[in-house]
Amino acid sequence: MSSVIRLLSPRLANQIAAGEVVERPASVVKELLENSIDAGATRLDVEVEEGGVKLMRVRDNGVGLSKDDLPLALSRHATSKIYELDDLEAVGTLGFRGEALASISSVSRLLITGNQSDNPTEGWSARSEGRDMATELMPAPHPRGATVEVRDLFFNTPARRKFLRTEKTEFSRLEEVVKRLALAHFDIAFSLSHNGRAIHQWRACNSRIEQERRLGQICGNAFLENSLYVEVERAGLKLWGWVALPAFSRSQADLQHFYVNGRAIRDKLVTHAVRQAYQDVLFHGRHPAYVLYLELDPATVDVNVHPTKHEVRFRDSRLVHDFLFRTLHHALADVRPQDQMQPQEASPAPKVAGASSGVFGPQSALGLATPGQATPQVLDSQPASHWQNARPAPQALQQQMQSYGALHPSPAPAQPLPDTPEDMPPLGFAIAQLKGVYILAENAQGLVVVDAHAAHERITYERMKAAFDAEGLRAQPLLVPESIPVSEKEADLAEEHAQIFNNLGFGIERAGPETLLIRQIPVILGQARVEQLVRDVLSDLSEHGSSERIRHHINEILATMACHGSVRANRKLTIPEMNALLRDMEATERSGQCNHGRPTWFLQSMDALDKLFLRGQ
Template identity: 60%
Template sequence: MTSRKIEVLSPRLANQIAAGEVVERPASVVKELIENCLDAGATRIDIDIEQGGVKLIRVRDNGRGIGKDDLPLALARHATSKVYSLDELEALNSLGFRGEALASVASVSRLTLTSKPAAQDTAWQVSAQGRDMAVDLTPAAHTDGTSVEVRDLFFNTPARRKFLRTEKTEFNHLEEVVKRQALARFDVGFSLSHNGRTIHALRPAATPAEQQRRIAQLLNPDFMNNALVIETERAGLTMTGWVGLPTFSRSSADMQYFFVNGRVVRDKVIAHAVKQAYRDVLYNGRHACFVLYLELDNAAVDVNVHPTKHEVRFRDQRLVHDFLFSQLHRALAEYRPDGQSLTADSTIEAMPPKATGLAAGEFSGQSSLSMNEAPTAQFANAAGSHSIAQTANGYAQQSSGVTEQLAAYQQLVTPADQPQTQSDIPPLGFAVAQLHGVYILSQSEHGLIMVDMHAAHERITYERMKQQYDQQAVQAQPLLVPLSLSLSEREADVAEQFAELLLSFGLVVDRIAPETVSIRQVPVFLQQSNAAELVRSVLADFVEHETSDAILAHRNEILSTMACHGSVRANRQLTVPEMNALLRDMERTERSGQCNHGRPTWTQLTMKDLDKLFLRGR
């Protein structure tokens, strides 16, 4: 290859190269223009789109505007009003600042910029064609604020235009940009139209109710019905927003919005912290939903690490990660069926409930009722094998008052575990029946509660075992007669190699032959389980992870496996006191709304739902 002389790029080519960094598609243009509007103090932004943004993008605001003398500079490279020094760059508090966004857009489109500051009598307009970047300055008619009109995007770079998708796809990307900005700035009104049709018309949202209404309009009304409110502050970090309950999850990460100092960001530290917080309650392959806002000192975050400013870099990543994880983890853990949870330095509240049938997530706090208003007719063992007559007789024979129910329950729990008052209907109500040996049916203040008894007991056992393990005190019970178990030689090797680790999980397993072990002790919570199957499952996990460090890193998975073996199985008939004891345990246990695998443990049908099923009131 022959050597070529080094030459300075022409302004047009330099702008087109810069455009490749910040103008990927129409959505990229809209993002840059909206950020400029917000930096100008706009409280109203109107976006008009034609043909997915390829034919026309028009963004108009009521901000401070640009003076006549500054208009030509607005389309010049490396010209900005937002950063004058390195100190300002390192503590940036504006959204757009790179200095070449408008110049880049103008280099690949036909751009017109019209603006009028309030102190200026007349509006002025500049326009530029992509070919020569020559700027024409003319008077124009315009109210206070600025309008940017971008036509024929990539008209002079056909290779770039070929990479654009269909009109619908490009508009979907563009609409997502508007959604994110509308979620970032509740104080600003937004409107979006496409091909003359209004898509969004959002007024400024000042109150919490108005903000929740905007989120429901932009995302999904069900999100607000299944969300916890987060308000927490620590070590100079403040986090507010909404996180979806684990029972309200998505197959993709399309309902995850995180904002740092008002800027929409995607960050690996944030993503990992949130994923870890949901790890113990989310079903495999599902994604959490959240709208969260993190505020911190501008100097503690670097936003100039990516051309599009989607990514940030925290100066103390560990602090941010631990703060996010601990606060979200605690919020999810402390949420109870009564729908309220308060901590010393944070407030976590459930949104007001709205019944959505069997798919409803959680429900609100229960108000007090007098004793004689509580359910008085209870029955159990109403499995499918019972005849109608047997069920009716069982109902009559087992009818009892709430006082008797609580007396029976008191025999199953310690005094410290008892409810503080006995005059209230508990959040999960009182058991009235067991269905096919699988589900507990309970009458609550608001209607019918259905509980998957195995899933619920599995979570309760799992949480207790985790707590004991963390305290290095897994309560164990020696077997009256040691149990001999045949294994593969590899499994027996693992049992011998990791005997001390097995002991930390409450298991004592001795090797007595090349392919035989003796089980001498199991955790108290699991004494009713099949000890042989329990040990086989735990050893299988040990074999998979191979090293002690890997085993400890996956200790929750191993404890979850053990808890599954120790939980009540399907088709086991429970008495009414046993069912009520399980309901009370659920109300006291962290994360009891989901089993160890992320499935919901209970749901409800309100009286309104039941009336609808039977067409009552029509």
Template identity: 55%
Template sequence: MSRIRPLPPELINQIAAGEVIERPSSVVKELVENSLDAGATRIEVDVELGGARLIRVRDDGDGIAPDDLSLAVASHATSKIGSFDDLEHVASMGFRGEALASMASVARFAITSRLRGMDNAFRIEVDSGRMQEARPAQHPQGTSVEVRDLFYNVPARRKFLRAERTEFAHIDDLLKSLALARGGVEFRLSHNGKSVRVWKAARDENAMLTRVAEVLGETFPQQSLRIDHAAAGMRLSGWVGLPTASRSQADAQYFYVNGRLVRDRVVAHAVRQAYADVLFHGRHPTFVLYLELDPAGVDVNVHPAKSEVRFREQRLVHDFLFRTLHEALAQTRAGQHVQAEDSDWAGAADVTSTVVQGVSRQASQWPAHAAQSRLHLGVREEPLAGYAALLGDDATPQPSFVPQPLPSSNDDEVPPLGYAVAQLKTIYILAENTHGLVLVDMHAAHERITYEKLKSGRVCSNLRSQILLVPLSVPVSAKEAAAAEEHGEALADWGLELSRSGPSAVVVRRIPALLEGADVAELTRNVLSELAQHGSSRQLQELENELLSTMACHGSVRAGRRLTIPEMNALLREMEATERSGQCNHGRPTWVQLSMTELDKLFLRGR
């Protein structure tokens, strides 16, 4: 090997560029984040040839002092932190002091800035590591940074750039995420001299929701829940899509921690668990969520591009996210999201820590015969008799519907799903409510009702467990074996009894009776893996829910059965009172609202 020697500054910056500057969108990210840290209220991004020829970011922020311009492009020079304590409480978007130096080492770079309160602007240029003297220039208050011919002096990097359309798409997606992060800032994006995006500053929540709709689609507001909940020194706010608004790809998920877009496995796991009971297999939820917590509780100095974070209290954050989202989704009931006809959309339903808008709050105001009509599980007793022994006598389903009288014509108030008028092809229930026509898939709706009743009849501590004839030894990691010791009592409540038998092994002695026939070794490893990684596990509950879902499917009223009008009304009332009744156990919608406006359009009325 050759002798150890220090690397030249230019090579150091090019190595850093390999970590920070992956493609043109990486440049845009760093520059726009600098603008946000400078207090900008208006940011313009101009690119040419997908950013390969030119990237220019202009803002109206505080600007940079003339004497600091040369330091701005020096390695590890920054105005955002000055001590280790600052690093422990990072509140800015950027702080490493690497980005501008990295750009200047792999592109033709220029920066023009006018400090707030000064009469003149100054400009410096850097080409191949050679910096010119700062000179006066014309520029309004704020800063403009130009990055031309990206990777012109690093051919190996330049050849890996994709087609112009692909690179611009990455920039466009990035600006969308930044626009969602800072609603009060105006963003403009142009490509090859043509304006592509203009996001005006959002001054209130409705304006912000309009911006969200521009990014996630115009139907998102009607198909989402408003979240705003605070606990344990954290606050979660934003919007989550209803399960019926899921997507085939995870391309509409925006999660921000103290204003920074992040991809985090703790967050992803908590969200996935919250949707586990309502989302169709292989589908992904949509959301725009903002988590606020003490900067000291999150380490943002994990990745050079700052796209990853590390929570200091991972279990606490995971539980807070899961419980907030799980409880919000549980409050969704059929009929809850009927929108008024006098507006295109009235915004997302609001779910907060103190108020849950929905049917549960309105039930006491309905006519007595509507509020009191309850649908007993319309199933035969035989298929579920065996499960009643496992779940307890209280979970035994009732054998028939309870017919209820029709409403009188004097009733002034109508429940959200209205009153049944007919049954179509013995599959769908047609009902009339205040807004128009309601269509209900009776099997999907009753399946959810049956499922929720079966779940509510199950009490963890009363679940029967089955002793294994021969205790099973399962090899696990040392971390997983430690989790078995720590969470032994909680697992026993679910009917899974195991103990640590060595540094990397556990012994299973009992399993939940509902899971008889399951792969015990695989189940144990999956449960302990989640416990070791996240401090909690829903593997047992999800497996049991899957079995209960199958029971509910077989035990629900089938398509092809003729229902009476009172039976249909009983089903509608039960839907309005049942959690998650907007979709069946598989994530399919249980009901659809057609407003009078939509019906009129079908028949060209009013034209």
């Protein structure tokens, strides 16, 4: 290896830059579309052949390019997005590095055509085939806007071409890029074709209804039907978009779209904040789904921290984290059963606390026979008491838990069903109890099945949290202060965020450069591993600028207490007691899920039941 320092040739420098920007056809299309969006385009057409390896053509109707601009557009570090340092500190465009076209042209055969006038005959084009600069400049008819053709990607770097996947895989990744940008810019029309076949066609959206139509086309109607729309603006931050109900969770984090000022990002701080918002309602191992947009002053976010611009850095990360967490936490908490009911004439798909039937399986979730199976017994002639489990609860359970009515007195006797659907409560009125586990109720839509233990667990948990917050944290001093060896950075964090610990009942002081003393702890955490908890909080503060870990640990203890203090299986409830539970569910936050994220109720509409039994066919 030579020790002589030499200046890289422009061609080699471009190809090295291409290694950072151009990974595959999808990354090329991303850069081209972002340039078109920055150019003010209102329509974008993408044509692809052989997954993008043979051809990628992006056509827009933006401001276009003049004859003099074309050679510069293919030069390194040439851009119309920024001109001085102040522009870089408040980037408001998607592209700004001035490397994309130069990098792409160094590993492909590129043709760019543009026109800035309304006269189509005044268009010009420039061609580059892996060379240092565009050498061919020629007239080319073209309407206002620009078209970029990229052919034979990596034709001059065969080693990199070997790393590409199959045509189907490469097109799938390219399609995902187009979808992400279509979600980010509802005001732009998009089209995508592959090997001459139209794949997607999305019109520009001028209303929220049109936005949701595009959202359903890209993310699926199931996501749209089972999501909440949020829009909150505070302290210079605005968050809007759609978050899925907890029951519509995913096995993979494959339906998570987050945009900052129109730029799609993947950020650990954002993921942590969203995950925290779902922590009380998400089943373990599942992932939330969302399409969210954060708008803030461009000067308060640095988008120049990664070559692909997928990551950002917020100036006040703690403010952003807390804003995201609290906004989504309150949005999910405010969901009530009445918000999750579909009109009776709507789709007959079963609904589990707002989820589509696909999440929990088809209609067999109720244990009902499907056509072709044995005919179920007719129960209409049986009295309601026959539906209740006659077996007595085990003695231990009877001693541990009294009936729901003993804890929460219920109005009695039960009221008859109202004559009009408008007078019917969202979860309806109880008609029976099944096997001492499920409450069967009738509402305006049809049959509601409620897991009594799961529902009561959530109600008890929310009441315990409210009582705990109202009474405040009771702290107990330690007879012998506990010493914790920490790093100097962690000790500094503990000093800087001492108020956070104080608010949560901890008395922590610094006893040396790398030593902390715990002098008091919350009473409820008397049996917890306090040292490990403090270390985890310091880790959160270092990573995210805030921590909900102590509060989460307290909530876990309250959740355990609520679980042990809730109605158990095989507890025989009276009709008034069951109705009292239903009314409490309708008034309780997060009542669609228990403390462990399991659904608490299930709706089977009359239309679905009619289809199940082939009525009217």
